[in-house]
Amino acid sequence: xxxxxxxxxxxxxxxxxxxxxxxxxxxxxxxxxxxxxxxxxxxxxxxxxxxxxxxxxxxxxxxxxxxxxxxxxxxxxxxxxxxxxxxxxxxxxxxxxxxxxxxxxxxxxxxxxxxxxxxxxxxxxxxxxxxxxxxxxxxxxxxxxxxxxxxxxxxxxxxxxxxxxxxxxxxxxxxxxxxxxxxxxxxxxxxxxxxxxxxxxxxxxxxxxxxxxxxx
Amino acid sequence: xxxxxxxxxxxxxxxxxxxxxxxxxxxxxxxxxxxxxxxxxxxxxxxxxxxxxxxxxxxxxxxxxxxxxxxxxxxxxxxxxxxxxxxxxxxxxxxxxxxxxxxxxxxxxxxxxxxxxxxxxxxxxxxxxxxxxxxxxxxxxxxxxxxxxxxxxxxxxxxxxxxxxxxxxxxxxxxxxxxxxxxxxxxxxxxxxxxxxxxxxxxxxxxxxxxxxxxx
DNA sequence: GGAGTTTCTAACTAAATGTTTCAAAATACT
DNA sequence: AGTATTTTGAAACATTTAGTTAGAAACTCC
Numbered sequence: 472x473x474x475x476x477x478x479x480x481x482x483x484x485x486x487x488x489x490x491x492x493x494x495x496x497x498x499x500x501x502x503x504x505x506x507x508x509x510x511x512x513x514x515x516x517x518x519x520x521x522x523x524x525x526x527x528x529x530x531x532x533x534x535x536x537x538x539x540x541x542x543x544x545x546x547x548x549x550x551x552x553x554x555x556x557x558x559x560x561x562x563x564x565x566x567x568x569x570x571x572x573x574x575x576x577x578x579x580x581x582x583x584x585x586x587x588x589x590x591x592x593x594x595x596x597x598x599x600x601x602x603x604x605x606x607x608x609x610x611x612x613x614x615x616x617x618x619x620x621x622x623x624x625x626x627x628x629x630x631x632x633x634x635x636x637x638x639x640x641x642x643x644x645x646x647x648x649x650x651x652x653x654x655x656x657x658x659x660x661x662x663x664x665x666x667x668x669x670x671x672x673x674x675x676x677x678x679x680x681x682x683x684x685x686x687x
Numbered sequence: 688x689x690x691x692x693x694x695x696x697x698x699x700x701x702x703x704x705x706x707x708x709x710x711x712x713x714x715x716x717x718x719x720x721x722x723x724x725x726x727x728x729x730x731x732x733x734x735x736x737x738x739x740x741x742x743x744x745x746x747x748x749x750x751x752x753x754x755x756x757x758x759x760x761x762x763x764x765x766x767x768x769x770x771x772x773x774x775x776x777x778x779x780x781x782x783x784x785x786x787x788x789x790x791x792x793x794x795x796x797x798x799x800x801x802x803x804x805x806x807x808x809x810x811x812x813x814x815x816x817x818x819x820x821x822x823x824x825x826x827x828x829x830x831x832x833x834x835x836x837x838x839x840x841x842x843x844x845x846x847x848x849x850x851x852x853x854x855x856x857x858x859x860x861x862x863x864x865x866x867x868x869x870x871x872x873x874x875x876x877x878x879x880x881x882x883x884x885x886x887x888x889x890x891x892x893x894x895x896x897x898x899x900x901x902x903x
Numbered sequence: 904g905g906a907g908t909t910t911c912t913a914a915c916t917a918a919a920t921g922t923t924t925c926a927a928a929a930t931a932c933t
Numbered sequence: 934a935g936t937a938t939t940t941t942g943a944a945a946c947a948t949t950t951a952g953t954t955a956g957a958a959a960c961t962c963c
Binding site for chain 1: 718719720721722797798801802803805806808814817818821849852853855856857858859860861863864866867868877880881884885
């Protein structure tokens with residue numbers, strides 16, 4: 472039984488699994504879940520049909536893997552943009568900029584892969600992946616806000632959870648606009664303004680004016 | 688030539704065109720554009736297949752009519768919520784509440800019909816309809832803000848265009864969350880907080896504290 | 904070189920899809 | 934009643950789809 476666990480030899484694969492997943496991402500993203508046919512995927516991924524089914528199961532499980540990998544990659548990108556050692560304002564600006572840039576990438580699909588899931592929106596696994604991703608990013612922003620409180624970049628009574636949630640909702644809005652073809656420049660400008668909106672202290676705050684932002 | 692413009696007689700229709708469009712809306716919304724088959728539409732709309740093609744052209748043109756009617760209906764709803772004679776704060780709250788409620792309607796599809804368009808996102812007509820709708824709503828919010836300025840509800844230097852755009856982006860975010868099954872209660876709470884975020888005067892404003900909002 | 908294993912190319916299947924055809928049915932006008 | 938006009942229902946059409954199968958090809962280890 473154990474002697475059977477020899478390394479597989481056989482004919483070597485003519486493609487890289489990770490690379491194939493990335494290409495599949497583009498195909499799904501560009502054409503939507505239903506719109507992407509197996510032919511499209513086979514052509515785009517550079518794998519044979521039987522290999523696709525042997526390795527990724529079927530169309531739906533392939534999409535799940537794509538979605539999972541996609542959210543992980545985005546998560547990593549967000550983490551990097553948000554947690555690099557810089558001021559809170561720069562962190563948020565960098566986060567929003569990164570989101571807009573990824574949603575308006577030239578030569579790639581626009582918007583967000585998650586906007587293609589409509590046909591699968593009732594799939595439990597899909598909901599789980601997306602809700603997890605959303606919660607993760609929100610938690611990350613919250614975390615960064617709490618850091619900002621402890622470093623004094625924002626006042627102690629800053630409503631961390633509320634602002635984090637609002638910022639994420641705002642990003643979702645930007646992303647949808649990207650899908651509809653609104654140019655990157657416009658979205659970048661709006662993103663910058665959003666940082667101010669979320670970050671600037673309110674009129675009723677006890678914090679002294681001008682402490683948190685030069686424009687204030 | 689003119690005597691030929693007699694009223695058509697023929698066999699009467701067994702369905703109401705407007706009602707059929709509404710049902711088609713639900714089908715597309717629930718299943719997505721690709722996911723909704725002609726069988727689904729025929730069953731949901733209560734029309735025969737040939738009638739569907741005779742009256743609505745084909746699937747794509749049917750969807751365009753559905754989308755057009757949908758945006759017009761939403762537009763009317765927004766107008767009503769936003770322009771009823773009430774304070775600016777109440778107008779915005781009512782607008783956001785209406786958006787959340789419509790996106791979380793029980794017994795109806797969740798989110799927004801526009802989130803089903805992925806397969807048609809490159810269709811010029813679809814982009815036109817959606818961009819028009821978006822621009823219309825934004826313009827309406829701007830208009831209400833300008834009213835608020837002239838009635839003194841918000842200070843003269845209130846960045847009308849920026850705030851309007853930000854509010855709409857925020858609504859888009861709420862809508863996407865509705866699609867993913869976030870409960871209405873949560874979204875309503877967030878919507879209320881968004882009104883504060885957008886409306887409250889900033890720390891650096893010349894306006895006296897407490898003038899525009901009792902909570903401030 | 905041959906046995907064993909894995910992947911590749913290419914053709915195939917069965918089901919589902921959007922769309923059309925055609926005769927029957929239902930109305931209005933003469 | 935008869936004719937013209939329009940809608941309806943059932944069936945059929947051509948195409949496309951997701952998924953499978955069969956055998957040739959490429960590799961490792963003996």
